[in-house]
Amino acid sequence: MDEASVLENAIRYFTYLQGQVDLLEEQERKPTVRVKKSQLVVDDDESSWNEQQSPPSIEAQVCDKHVLLRIRCEKRKGVLVKILCEVEKLNLGFVHTCVVPFGSSSYDIIIVAENEEEFSLAVKEIVQNIYAVLQRAV
Structure with a gap:
């Protein structure tokens, strides 16, 4: 050269x-992106879960417009549909959903959703709403 x-x-x-x-x-x-996180693991005597059922574990994280939900719950007919309907009621649009059987009696559900215009719930409220759906499904 x-x-x-x-x-x-x-x-x-x-x-x-x-x-x-x-x-x-x-x-x-x-500015740095802040991730808000809320987790719910039930440990009370007044819940509607019987001795053969374990209460669900629900975790939510929000990052910008995205919401990540991780749910471990009992396998029951229609439980996934009820969860997905509740997510839609919260004005969240689905980006990705993954359901994995865990053992013979539970599901691990991962949902990535996106905030829509009317979204105004706090992370803790998302977790509480999903928990209420699972409690009604018992």
Whole structure:
């Protein structure tokens, strides 16, 4: 390579690196994303769960417009449909849903949803609403 080619390549690489620095500085100026989290594991004597059933475990996280729900509950006919209907009632649009049988008697359900315009519930309220649906399904 002659000197002009070497210099031209060095200038291109320097310009690329300067662009990367600008990108990193811009990302640093953006506010950090806060994740709100709420978890519910029932441990009370007044719940409607009998000795053969274990109460559900529900966890919700909100990050920007997205909501992540993790639910472990007993396998029962129609329980998934009831949960999905409740999520829709909360004005959340589905992005992804995954249901995995865990053992022979429970489900692990993961739902990623997106806030719609009318969404105004706190994370704790989402968890409480899902819990109420599961309690009615007993």
